[in-house]
Amino acid sequence: MEKVTYQGHQLTRWHVGRSTFLALPELGARLMNWNLTLGDGSVRDILYWPEDANFDDFAKVRGGNPILFPFNARVFDRGDIHYWRADDDVRRAMPMHGLARQGEFKVTRLDARGFVAVFVPNDEARQCYPYQYEFTVTYRFEATGLMCELALTNLGREPLPWSAGHHFYFTVPWVEGTTRGDYLIRIPANKRLRQDSTGALIAGPTLQTDENLANPALIDALHMGLRDSEVRFGEKDRTGDIIIQLGTEKIPHANATFVTWTLAPDSPFYCVEPWMGPPNAPEHKIGLHHVAPGETQRFTVSIKVQ
Numbered sequence: 001m002e003k004v005t006y007q008g009h010q011l012t013r014w015h016v017g018r019s020t021f022l023a024l025p026e027l028g029a030r031l032m033n034w035n036l037t038l039g040d041g042s043v044r045d046i047l048y049w050p051e052d053a054n055f056d057d058f059a060k061v062r063g064g065n066p067i068l069f070p071f072n073a074r075v076f077d078r079g080d081i082h083y084w085r086a087d088d089d090v091r092r093a094m095p096m097h098g099l100a101r102q103g104e105f106k107v108t109r110l111d112a113r114g115f116v117a118v119f120v121p122n123d124e125a126r127q128c129y130p131y132q133y134e135f136t137v138t139y140r141f142e143a144t145g146l147m148c149e150l151a152l153t154n155l156g157r158e159p160l161p162w163s164a165g166h167h168f169y170f171t172v173p174w175v176e177g178t179t180r181g182d183y184l185i186r187i188p189a190n191k192r193l194r195q196d197s198t199g200a201l202i203a204g205p206t207l208q209t210d211e212n213l214a215n216p217a218l219i220d221a222l223h224m225g226l227r228d229s230e231v232r233f234g235e236k237d238r239t240g241d242i243i244i245q246l247g248t249e250k251i252p253h254a255n256a257t258f259v260t261w262t263l264a265p266d267s268p269f270y271c272v273e274p275w276m277g278p279p280n281a282p283e284h285k286i287g288l289h290h291v292a293p294g295e296t297q298r299f300t301v302s303i304k305v306q
Contacts, residue, residue: 001112007055016113017143022049024058029105029117029137032064036144036305045171046242046305048269059102062263063169066101067137069119069150070129070162073097073259073279076199084282086161092128097167099125105137114139114146132156133291145304152291152298159290161282165257165275166301170242172213172262172270175235180270181214185233187258190225199280213270222278223258227251231258231272245302246274255287274301 001014004022011032014021022033033049049063059066075094077083084094095102103125105117119125119135132155140147154160173179192204205217213233223231229252234241246252259273276299277287291297 001110007053009055012110012115014112014114014141016141019046019141019143019145021139021141021146023064023115023139025107025110025115025117025137026105027058028101028103029067029119029139030058030064030101031139031146031148034146044174044240046174046303048169048171062269065148065169066097066167067150067164068097068167068275069100069135069164070152070160071098071279071281072163072165072273072275072277074195074199075280076283079198081199086282087159092130094128098164099128100135100137100164101167108136114141131158131160133160142304144306145302147300147302149301150299151296153296154291154293157293159292161288161290162297163275163277163281163287163289164299165259165273167271167273168244168303169269169271170233171268172233174240175238178235179214180265181212182235183213183233183270184210184236185213185218185231185260185272186210187223187231187260188227189223189258190227191223193222193224193278194220195222195279199283201278201280201284201286214265218260219262221260223260224255224278226256226258229256231274233270233272239306241306242272243304243306244272244274248300257287 004011018037023031034047035043035045053061075084077085104120107117109116116138134153136151138149193201194204196202229246231244232241255277257275257278261271281288
């Protein structure tokens with residue numbers, strides 16, 4: 001573990017086995033980059049990070065792993081985007097992907113294998129999500145993988161609603177001379193949905209368990225009814241697959257969701273996002289979780305390269 005200066009910021013870098021991790025825990029608890037040294041000495045980027053990243057608008061940088069809390073993606077209140085309504089029937093603002101990715105965090109543990117960071121709500125966060133709570137992000141790094149745990153503790157007297165997740169930007173393609181069409185993704189889902197312009201969940205595309213990553217129907221698809229907690233993607237008939245495990249059980253809870261997305265056909269990244277539930281959970285209640293007073297809930301995701 002070491003401190004490095006990058007664009008005027010002090011970042012932390014970890015070397016664990018063949019993996020190198022780069023993060024700025026104080027800003028969004030963001031893991032920025034993860035690369036792996038291969039047997040021939042070459043380096044493969046697992047998590048993509050753009051060289052021209054704008055740290056003045058850090059939340060919107062397309063790279064690393066933005067943390068989505070308390071809710072994923074777009075929320076709506078009666079058709080109006082970026083608003084939500086809690087059990088007290090008060091309408092409140094809620095930014096895209098919530099509050100954490102642009103928020104300040106306090107590092108409470110930093111060691112040779114990862115970090116723990118606690119969200120420090122500002123005035124906007126307190127207005128958008130007016131509860132007493134502690135939200136913690138924990139990363140543990142391995143030689144060819146990582147674990148990230150999101151934990152929400154209720155310090156108040158009323159149940160806490162949440163439906164959090166991750167927005168991993170994976171480097172794809174990762175072999176020179178290949179295209180996205182040379183990669184397959186396996187998502188063991190029984191149901192595919194989309195979100196419409198009012199926030200409602202509607203029928204999604206018909207997809208196979210194994211799909212080509214170049215299939216445009218995968219973009220913005222919500223994969224639910226998961227028969228297994230693992231999603232795998234990689235080159236056809238080659239080693240080096242990325243495996244993402246949502247939760248800690250063999251079969252996740254009924255409304256657990258994987259999202260597939262990328263910006264353009266030639267983008268150097270592809271996002272495979274494990275979420276606690278689909279977007280707009282506060283309104284339609286699907287995938288909305290509640291933390292009882294005095295209790296803690298955890299959402300754990302693991303990734304490995306195989």
